[in-house]
Amino acid sequence: MPTVEVSHIHKSFGPTQAVDDVSFRVERGEIFGLLGPNGAGKTTTIRIILDIFKPDSGQVSVLGGSLDETKKNRIGYLPEERGLYKDQKLETVLLYLGTLKGMEMSAANERLGEWLHRFDLYQHRHKKVQELSRGMQQKAQIIATLLHEPDLIIVDEPFLGLDPVNTRLIKEVIEEQRYAGRTIIMSTHQMYQVEALCNRIVLVNHGRTVLYGEVEQIKRDFAxxxxxxxxxxxxxxxxxxxxxxxxxxxxxxxxxxxxxxxxxxxxxxxxxxxxxxxxxxxEPSLDDIFISVVKGDDEVEGVDNG
Amino acid sequence: MGKFWLVAKREFLLRVRRRTFLVATFAVPLGFAALIAVGASIAIRSEDKLPIGYVDNSGVLAPAIAPSLDEGDQTVEIRAYQDVSVAQTDLETGDIQAYIVLPEDYRQSQQVTVYYWEDKPSDDAWEAFNDFLRTNLLVDLPEDRRQLVLKELAWTVRSVDGRRQVTAGIGILNLILPFIASFIFYLSVMTSGGYLLQAVADEKENRTIEVMVTSLTPEQFIGGKAAGLLAVVLTQLTVWIITIVIALITAATMLESFPTLSVPWSFLLVVTLYFLPTFVLIAGIMTAIGVMVEEAKQGNQIAGVINLVFMAPWFLSTLIFTNPDHPVLVVLTMIPFSAFLTTAMRWSMTAIPAWQLVVSWLLLVASAGFSLWVSARIFRLGMLRYGKQFSLRTTLGTLRNRRSQIKPRAHPAEVGQDG
CATH class of the missing domain: 3.30.70 (Alpha-Beta Plaits)
Known part of the structure; x- marks a missing residue:
């Protein structure tokens, strides 16, 4: 049974078709890449999976059915629009977010200490979030995503604003999560990260699926x-x-x-x-394939995506 | 602990730990206590117990009958002088606080001359001399008749339907207290509404809403916040009320002339009935504003205008005092925005007809429900609109759209940074 199954979803905002017949399956224990240029419909797709938006038509199955309040506790989400309570202490904010995901305070406290040590944030735990650097805030947000040990992790641009050292750290963490049997959906523009991490990908453009399958197979197809x-x-x-x-x-x-x-x-x-x-x-890189497919698609559409 | 309570607890602790809360909660009672202390000290000072003298040239006070006193009454000694110069000397040496000269033609003129230094004779001195004068003026009347005239009449005014009554001697405090209390209660509702607006706008400003809605339902989120903030205001209110009660008890103990106060149970019942729906109405409006604006500051400006609308009855205080059944006030009682304050303020001034209360309360409850419904829809639409203005057209479009629970009618670029 796939962890996430998206079947022919459509979503329009006024005259604009944001998602147009997108389908894919994400299997348990894989890192799945959700790719596409800006405005392709990736974030809308994620928001439909998370039940923030209802699709106009089509079906979404998450963790074996429709998303309910219990399942929300099994999902970790790093949205593209990052945000933490800026005028509160880092530790307080992360514990609050952990308990909102159903964690007991004592367990959250214990696990948080480990994460803060690992991300070099332990000595900053009593600082207000706004006093931390952007990179630190980004790492804190990733802790908030993973603290409650979710079965499904959805990360939108996880490497945004990180230096190479921290990028490597996050990459290691994502791989660890996969080894722990968790399912990860990753949306990013950094194709070399996708190439290094993802088992399978779906590429959406203008809200439609233009490429879907295993990374290695796709590369062979595009050789x-x-x-x-x-x-x-x-x-x-x-x-x-x-x-x-x-x-x-x-x-x-x-x-x-x-x-x-x-x-x-x-x-x-x-x-x-x-x-x-x-x-x-x-052998084409995923970057080459991305450009080839997206530009080719745009030329067929006769639309300049900008 | 359920997520609703987690949100409520966080909001509560967040607010009560702030310096502004501590200042507002404890400074107001301290200010009130200071005010009472100043008032009491003035009152105590005015209770000069020094004797008051008189020089009677008219013979009216010749019988020199002392008025009979009730048990516990304190009075000021009244000292007779034959000669003005002696009285003047005693005044100068501070033996008496003042002296009064009754002219020969007092019975005709009914005028007296009072001599004192800087301070006028105390109320107690005046009262004592008045009682003494009246007793002696009525010396020809039998004792029981004289007492009847001298005692204040105890009368009770009762409305025809028997729902309201006012007893003479209870004092104006019992009329004014519900008036002040209604305003304080109302202020609390408005304050908690303002807090809610700030809290929702903060979530949007901090970009935390997307994480929130993937962790809990909008009802848990908004409901928890509203409950937490209501608790903040009720805490504040409790501190204030306890202080006021202590202050009033202290004042009543210290000042003999302090009027007797009774607990206005019917008023409390009305306040309780109107409090919750009014809070829900305001919470709904403030949530909607919080979602619609981009920054909390902008929301506060709009909330200021809304507050004025809700406070309208306060500006008609004079009318409420002079003509509490005026048609304008009846209309304001019916309008949900002004129902609570108008009803509470009219309560101490008139017997509000039952039909007005029933209709007004039902309208209030209905509008509170509508306000919740509207705010829930606007919340679902507006929570992810970062950096965008919220037009009236979009809002109305959302309210008309009944098809889906979450279906924003907007361009994707307006719905966050779509990727």
Whole structure:
């Protein structure tokens, strides 16, 4: 039985279709990536899962059925709009949030101490939240999400505003949660984190599902949609190429769907002033796939997503 | 502990630990006590027990019959002088506080001349001399008739339906106290409403609402807050009432002339009946405002205007004193915003017809229910509208939309930072 099952949900706000027939399943014990550009409908989808919004149509099943008050205690949610009570002490705020999730005060107290030590916040526990740095507040919010040991963890942009050290720490924590058998839905723009952490992903654009499946399988499916070139000259603005980026001495070219490396090779053959030293069909990164799918989708739609 | 009580407990502790609460709760009674002390000291000072003298040139006071005193009555010695110069000397040496000269034609003129230094003769001195003068003026009457005239008449005014009665001698305090009490009660309701607005707006400002609604129901959230804040105000009120009661008892013990007070049970019943629905009405309005505004400060400004509407009856105090059954006041009794205060203030001045009370209370309860319903809908719509103004059109659109419980009609960009 999946932890979360979303079936053909629709949600509109006035004339705007925010979510349009999105479906996916999140299995127990996996890290699931909910991806998409800004305004794609990710947060709306999360809010529908959490019963903050009702869908216009479609079904959502969470932890084996519709969401009720008991199940709320089994969910940890890190919203994109971060917020803690700024004029109160850190420890007081986190204990209050823990007890609101059904924890006994003594258990919350004990567990909170461990988390605060781990996140280097223990010595700041008596400070008011507003006296903490943004990164510290971010870590505190993650503690609030995990303190009650939820079965389902939903994190919206968990690495936002964190330095590399803390990013690694949060990454470790997320992986630990997976090993502990918990289910994680992660929404982020940082594709390399998705690539490193997620088992499966769904990519939504304009409220619709445009890609869904296992990360490795998707990468295999998209193999051939990117090439790496080493050489001299300008390799930008080639026909059939969605995006060109330079990494060290290499040029990475993400191809439009329907174009293959042979087309690019032929185009290069006709270009003046370039010298090719290496031409290689690359395994695309999730970043390349994201751009390829989203841009391709936008071109089909004839909409500039900005 | 249920989530409702967790929220209530947090709100309560949060407020009562604040310095502003401690100052408001204890400074007001201290101020009141200081006021009573000043009043008492003035009253005590006015009770100068020095003798008062008189020089009778008219012969009216010749019988020199002392008035009969009730048990426990304290009086001031009345000293007769044959000569004004002797009385003047005694006044100058401080043996007497004043002396009164009755002219020869007193019976015709009924005028006397009073001589004193800086302070006028005390009330007790005046009273003693008046009793003495009246007793001697009525010397020809039989003893029982004389006593009848000298004693104050005890009369009771009772309304036709028998629901209200006022007894002479009880004093104006018994009329004014419910008036003040109603205002204090009302102020408490408004204050707790203001706190609620602040609390909801704070949640929005702190961006904590999204975590809240995924942890508990809107009813637990808003209801818990309202209960906690009501408890704050009731705590404050209790401290005030206890202080006032202690102060009144102390004053009554210290001052013999302090009027007798009786507990206005019927008034308390009316206050109790109106208190809760009025609180719910205000709580609903304040919650809606708290959700609609972007910052608590902005909400407080709107709340200020709302407070004025609720306080309207207070501005008509004069009318309530002079004509408590005026049609304007009857209308204000019916309007839910002003029902509580108008009813409470009219209560001590007139016998409000039963139909007015029933209709007014039912309207109040209905509007309180409507206010809750509206605020719940606005809360569901507005809780995630960060950084956006809330138009009247959107609000009305929400109220008309009966289809789903949570269905904001807004552009997604208006509903938070959608990703």
């Amino acid at each position: 051939g949609n990117a090439v790496v070139i080493e050489g001299q000259g300008d390799f930008s603005d080639l026909p059939g190429v969605l995006q060109t980026r330079r990494e060290n001495s290499d040029w990475h070219l993400a191809l439009q769907p329907g174009n293959n490396p042979q087309d690019v090779f032929r185009a290069l053959a006709t270009r003046e002033g370039i010298k090719i030293e290496r031409f290689e069909i690359a």
